[in-house]
Amino acid sequence: MAVGLFRSKRAYNWYISTVAAACMVLYGYDASVFNSVQGSANWVAWFNHPNQSLIGGINTAYTVGAIFGGFFLGGPVADFLGRKVGMGMGCVLVIAATFMQAFAPYHNIACFIAGRCIIGVGQGIALTAGPIYIGELAPPHIRGKIMTLWQTFYSVGSFICFWVNYGCTEHAARLGNWDWRMVIVFQLLVPCIILVLLPTLPGTPRWYIQRQNNVEKARSALQRVRETEEEVEEELNQIRGALEYEKEAISSSYSALWKDRSVRKRFLLALVLNAGQQLTGQGSLNSYSTIIYKKVFTSASQISLINALNATFGILFTLNAIWIVDRFGRTFLLEVGGIGMCICMIIIAAVETETPTLPNGAKTESVGIALVFLLFLFILFYKPSWGATVWIWTSEVFSMNVRAQAVGMASQTQNVANTIFNQFFPIFLDNDGFYAFYFFAGINLLLAAFVFFFVPETKHVPLEEIDVLFGGSNHHTQGENMLVETKLGLRPDNDETVATEATKPVASAHIEDSKV
Template structure:
């Protein structure tokens, strides 16, 4: 298959893959630029000499400094945890688009408050601002994958949700490099460390403007009974007329899905909570949470938030050297995310990428941990051949992790829930992500102080466990329409579920089109008979 080939669930007009659906996904993904930048810049900012001097880091004991750094980083994740839950409320009553506007406004307020910090006021404004910024990105992390999944044609759903992940990596790339830039071009001063904090306002501002242009999710509009508006938005998204058979089929799928869940679960704010009594719904909530446990258990956020600490453990010293190594890490992640977005997620598939990433990444972590245990690098003098090999395996780990566990859990969680539980399910998934993110960011400094090389063995072991989890419990979701996810998760064995459902959908589509064609022929024949009768009567 070629790079941009598509595996479709049914014959699809080329007009469906138009600029509108890609632009909506790209605009919404400015939210992930905010998240990626915030996740990346803070670790190196805490290591800037101008920042450490302004807030008197030298006066702290190693344990107290580790606690302070952990608090600065982790309050952001704590805020994001609650923001992802608040988003369920706003998305139900206000929709996806207005919710996104609310949360980006909260983020902008938090980013602005951080700029008030200085040596006299103390670090309080940064902590308070990061709490608010966390609430904003938590809500956005809930909204954007749902919004993109609901507007996406099935064949490119992974690719479009992948734009969200690409935005995360672009923001992260800027965040990883910005402190290298200010440290090499500016004299140590308050301005030097303030610039990285101010840059947060750029992606937030772009998203704030973009929400004015975005359209509401047509599936949310159908669920609220606003059918005329929903059909108008759907036709605009697909660039097709309401009478086109593709639109007729899609509306039929949505209506059937909504009717089934109104019967099984019922409409209303609290009804999805009642559906949690059903074991099949509980099971998918559990799977979503576990995916993010294993994602964070890979060690990615320990690296994102504390990259100088991570590279120092391998033997890299010097502020600029550490920043440069971190920046290269960001380049590798962004490059591989583009490859994942264009090719791997919709062609290679979700399951296979998770297998490859976990096995390869685990082997790399084992090597790095073993090197540190044996060589005990001190960071003095030139890097040994073993140290160079450890750096190579670190970047190789990045190459395994990025196109697999980095974005794929977001894709799966955005598509595996039904219409009535999608917002609640995504809220649960996002909350799980930020909860485990908080745990890692809160305790990583202490883990490196106490465990040394054992940190790498810990992450390597979790990655191996994730292989068994995915093999037995996660079906392949690529190309399956959102309205048929229940059928997919009901098929056993899990490894064959996608192939079985795709074949069933192919047969059903052939039957539907045959019936439509038959009705059309019958209508034409009836019209011809009526015309003949009128002619004879005349």
Template sequence: MAGGGIDTRVSHRAASYEYKVTRYLIFSCIVGAVGGALFGYDLGVSGGVTSMDDFLVKFFPLVYERKHSHLKETDYCKYDNQILTLFTSSLYFAALVITFAASHLTRKKGRKASIIVGALSFLVGAIINASAQNIAMLIIGRILLGAGIGFGNQAVPLYLSEMSPAKIRGAVNQLFQFTTCAGILVANLINYFTDKVHPHGWRISLGLAALPAILMLIGGIVCPETPNSLVEQGKLEEARRVLKRVRGTDNVEAEFQDLIDASKEAQAVKDPFRNLLKRKYRPQFVIGALCIPAFQQLTGNNSILFYAPVIFQTLGFGSSSSLISSLVSSSALIVGTLVSMALVDRFGRRGFFIEAGSEMIVYMVAVAAVLAKYFGHGEELSIPIAAILVAAIFLFVFAYGRSWGPLGWLVPSELFPLEIRSSAQSVVVCVNMIFTALVAQLFLASLCHLKYGIFLLFACLIVIMCTVVYFFLPETKRVPIEEIYLLFENHWFWKNYVGQRHQDTLAEPEKLGESKPAHA
């Protein structure tokens, strides 16, 4: 299998796996849920806080003055302040830097270690942010929150994946994305109420991030280590014991032997990052590690999630109505994720990418057209026009929530063979955080200078993304993860790079699900 072939032994063993839904599995889901909610809460809370008058008066008085100015030239530029946007983006720059350290700790010391370190870092960051007296304390707190997210995003999805039985792994993995969306929604709800608490409502919003951090810390301490990690650490008997408990059966030898074999093969690869650059892995590297995580951020959706209250206030909504509007958009994200969880294995990854992406293009053009005609003249939008904008943004986020949001994490996790999977995941997280941080840092300045054109820019980028998916991403639904490389060997373009190295083992297309060339 290290050479890319099909290990039929694994398939035979997998057929004899047994499992029950045990309390350990339920507990691992709870840990994952808390980890996702923690990440989502921080995604959602920052935009609401940066739109609160009390927060702006204390830290950014010039932005506060521009916010309440009715001069025509400030319509798009009320929040154009690089230090203010650094308050949001510093978290993602920190997560980017810490990703590789988190990967090392997760691999060497186990998933629990990273969960605990991440929870502690996030807890301290939340306390510092809630008690901040100056901008330096704000940024330091955000950096610690970012470190916590770096560790949590590395370890929690991996913990969920390894604790889950193979037959329900997809649904359990999407739980992290779902609870991330739920965390965004809860943050917007809290912001709506704390906006009315003067002068320290923003402190309550930032400080409440400590609650999920404490729950995640407790979960990380009391939860069992994954059998996969224990095998990696050479603790074979403990791994077998945990596997029996988490599967609810003593008949685990087939799965246990597969864990041992997989660990040996992974350890045989001395330099996984160099292996990742080999020609035979180029399709997965280009599509899975570079394009999809970058595209996920370049849709513009996270700009809307980060700055929803800011955007709506910029467009003339009052403080309370802007928070309500951002609450609507975060609700759309949850509904979209539920749709994706229910239907993605029926309609496929490419179908959701392209169909939802096409809708997103229409909604971004609609937003740009409305703003070009009705906004930027020093006057507030009328209620009907404002309603059209909210509806377009709701539908945009709903489309993202069932496509580029969850699938931006799911598809890369499916593409990579075992021998480069861990190193590839580090690159996926790294690329994602690079573009998350850049978009967070540059969006408000771009809104100021490009005005409604920023939404046309996002529409053009989504056209490019859908085109790349249509021509270069094969369909992976229902394809065994260790056989996905065959899709690239049969692909109209990628076969020129990877060739057909295993002619004698190639399966018929119908046995590999949607394994026809992506453009067919």
């Protein structure tokens, strides 16, 4: 058993979370790969010099695939087949689509676009299952720290892609068409590693009970990640109680997303936060930083190096969330991040638009350095806040009956926002230049205000008790009462697991508590 290789349960928790968070490497790499290959003259020639509208369409193909995967496939796959199966299925689709992109026939942009669409479907499925898996197995007191890995690995994906691209750009004359193919082929690395390591991970106890009514498998999974038997039994009881209440008093189907007022409220909040994450300006920077920097610099190698350094610092900046997200809380980070990004965008727009442009279309070296510094400063504010914290908040606020579908749909509003905005951003940038950054400044200020007035704090709250923050009942307590009533014969026994020998000690303990 893989847990035997680790000296402590906490180390094993970090290991399984790291494997699950590696799904985000797929997203980070792919968000950067098309950005990278756009700078290759060989790629442009191979696909017959696509215009800006077609470039936007290629990005849209990916996001449409991701939206379809996240909205319609991610939740059902994670719920009915399991979180691990969801991650594995997403990796398989990414591998297949990578080959389609890397070896698309000459001038056959349709094959490349189809690969982008399929890779989006795969990521939509994997990015639904991954954060749910981490959220359901991580102990509450370190859940925020562990979930920080999720956004960190996005930066790791960008880091790998941009440095590979930089190396290929430096040797483009010798590599020929492999200068862009190599960048795409490297996308195979991480999904292959994930598929190899998935069998060493436990399933989630909540899924075992919710879908299989198997308390023993749930107990076995918890024993691999919790320090004591008392913790295991307490969490098992919380899970069973919450599921019993959700099944009896709310709905065991996805209809609770609009029927239950508390769930509906947090779902709408999650939609706004996830869409807002991409409208901060980071979504456009990830997809179009190459063409943005072309307005400042003329050297393709220099632009590749800046992108690579940006991704490198992105990892370090995201890691800041590990020590602050559970100390200061989710809402504090979102508010400070929004205000900081707003100020950065205002200064970036002012510096570029109010300084002279050289005859070759570039800026002076000092202006270029200032803009790169400011864009890096923007990333410093974004990564631990709207980068990492939005994923943390989204993965932990939903009750079990709707968690997979809600996380899948909410997270894919990122791609909905990207699809809408990135389709016309290249035209926006061509027509208005860096004045476009004033738009991002206004959005960031509005997002910070939205969090201040509407978003509750969730740090350290157990998953089964988080409903109370949104005006709902405590699913754990209500479910416990139902289980006790069933045991005492005061209500019908609708859950076969309650009657099993495995659950008798837990039920008995709560009967004693109720007597006291």
